[in-house]
Amino acid sequence: MPNHSRLAIFARVVLLPLALVLATVAGLGSYYETSDDTTLAWLFSGVLTGAPVPSLPLYFHGYGHVLAAAYMAWPGVSWVGVLLAGLLAAGTVLTFAVLDRMLRPHLRAGALGLVLVLFFAGAWLEHWLWFSHVRVVLVLAGAALLFAAQRPGHRGALLVGLAGLGAAWLLRPGLAWAGYGAALPAALLLAGSWRRARPVVLSTAVSLGLLAGGAALWQTPAAARTQARDRAFARVLDFDQLRPRPRTAADSLGTAALGLWLMGDSTVVNEGFCSRAYRFEAADFLGQVVPAKLRLRAELLLRDYFLLLLALVATAVVAGRRRGRELWFWGVQAGFAAALVVLAGLLKLPPRLELPVLDFWLLANLGLLLKDAQAYPAGLFPYAWLTAKIGPGDSAARPAASWRLVALVALLVLLALYGAKMLHRRQALGQERSRHERVLAEISRRTAGRVRVLAGATDVLKSLSPWRVRTPGPGPVLMLSGWQSHDQSQRELRRSLTGTADQSSCLRRLAEPTRGTRWLLSRETAQWLNRRFRNDTGAGPAVVLRPTAPLAADTALLFYQPLAP
Known part of the structure; x- marks a missing residue:
């Protein structure tokens, strides 16, 4: 097959990277790098809100309505993982297209394919192993810019670049700008000159700017505050x-809450709090x-x-x-x-x-x-x-041949070391996933159908599979810790559960014996909640959370029972 034939290029640019992706996912697996992606999935699917959330002020602009509808129709499918995988696959194919076009004039077909495989193994595999929407945004934005810049004057390539940048921007605008900036030096080089790169660079920058301006115009006051x-x-x-420098008892309570990622109590953690209590x-x-x-x-x-x-x-x-x-x-x-x-x-x-x-x-x-x-x-x-190629009689080239052999052996050794590191990471991530899946299964078994109050449990959402739906079982979940705790959706959840959006009042009502609420907390978050209840005695009856039993799958989390002091 000729090196420049359309079929050969399609095989290297599309089939090869997709085959490598499938081999990675099947052989090593994929694991969420942080708890953020599982949190997003739980918001869009309604696990943390009672009903799917169609929009978030910080992430996934425009995607939320589609994801919420998809989770409503087919709740057993991990739609967030499907969306991110599709966008990351697009970024992977675009990157391979850029690299293939860059190397094609200099390498034969076999050597070119080998270089592409080595690039994936050493520089790209982690994107699929350690899954994150952050990687997707950066990779897609940068690859889209490079693809368009490498083909100056090609209207179709420019449209592909604009579409990729727009898709990345909708996921997370600030990171799309970061991916654009990271790829800009390579884009200028691939275009050949600033004169040839200028239409692509300026049109993509203007497009991102227009998206940002439109988002600012349509932004609601609540989203701006978030x-x-x-x-x-x-x-x-x-x-x-x-650094925390609290001036009052309320500030001290707020700095302690923020240190535990407890951001939902707007009485102590609010707009003016950081400027007042931190320096x-x-x-x-x-x-x-x-x-x-x-x-x-x-x-x-x-x-x-x-x-x-x-x-x-x-x-x-x-x-x-x-x-x-x-x-x-x-x-x-x-x-x-x-x-x-x-x-x-x-x-x-x-x-x-x-x-x-x-x-x-x-x-x-x-x-x-x-x-x-x-x-x-x-x-x-x-x-x-x-x-x-070095002939048998070419004595002058023998030193070069020796150094070439040394270089190839060194490369193989380095690849073996890197492969061993990846296998070790896969083993560690697999063990962490198994532990977190046991935690979620135990929570479901012991609390299903009840209102659950969770705090200090966000680490359980890490390392889960992007391809499978994992939840704590049926029943409302009020998660007090994590970035989502100050989202508007949590105010609406508290109002639907107890009739009040205020977190402290909501928790007091959930602590009533007739509610049957299950409280699963870390020791630190339970101590903070008890401190909060003590400092808020005028709001209702005194409440003290006392531990009853640890979670068998993770002893850092304990079940608590609200009791009168």
Whole structure:
């Protein structure tokens, strides 16, 4: 089959990545990286709300109505997982299309297929193993931009790029901008020049800007307040930028609640709370927090992504021997390195954000090196060096052959090490999933049909399968901890359960003996709730939560019984 035939390209760009995805999912499985995705599934399916939620202020704009309707019609299907898998598959195919077009002029069909497989194994497999909507947004936005930029003047490619960016933006707008920015250096290189890239770059940027402007115009006051609270809470919980400095007893109660991710009690955790009870201390943040975050992230970067880092180092070594454009290459390196430092030190750099940035960094380097292959000394460029044919009488080429063998052996060793690391991660994630599934099964068995109040149990939602529906069984669930606890849907749930949206009043009513509510809490959240009840004596009868028995599948969670003091 010719290397440039449509069938060969289709096989490499579509069939090969999809086959690799299926092999990964079937062989290693997929596991939610955080509790966020399961929380989203539980909101859209109605587990945490009583009825499916069609829209959320922070995530999945436009998708919510479709997901809510799908869960109503077929509740046994994991529709959030299906949606994310479809979008991630689109991003994967677009990335393979970009890489195939980049390498096609330089490699034979067999070598090209091998390089694509190695790229998936070393730089892409984790996206499917450690599943997250964050990865989907970043990958899809960046891949869509690269696909359009690589084909300047092609209207169909531009439409594909705009559609991909729009789909990513609807999932999570801020992350779509991040994916766009991470892919921008590679996009400029793939287009060939700024003049050729300008229509794609500007049209996609304007489209994202119009989406943002439209969302701002249609945003409700309640959604705006939710987003403002989320940004304030992120500075405390995600970025570690603020230090608690409570001024009153209510502030002290609020800082303790926020530290436990208990965000639903608007009496103590509200819009003005963070600006009043927290303070940014530059000396502490820049002198203590940032260095500690950078050290930790650097250690994890070396441990988790040594293969990608070595690939980046290899491109830098080759670039150091080239003639011309060194300034542009090293500017790209400095830009990506600075972005990682800013994200890791000032904000947050989890694996679901880190790997996509590294992927686009590698694609930018490859784009620059392949663009000017003629600028290298003869025999230096890696693909020529590794694939050159050496005759038996060519004594001058024997050292190159020896080094080629060493390089291939080293590559195989590195791939084996990376594969062992992935197998270990799969084992750890599989054990965690089994434990969390046992927890949910026990909760369902012991509390099904009753109103359940949960707090401190969000970790149970991690590592679950994107392809299967897992819930705590029938019956309303009021989850007090987690980002969703300050969402408008939880106010509506409290009102439907007890007639009041206020969390403290709602919990007091649920604590009445006739309600039969089951309380499953961590020790820390139970202590906070008891403290809250003590400080709110004027609101009704005193309530004290006392432990009765631990959950057999997870002794960190205990059943509590509300009693009179």
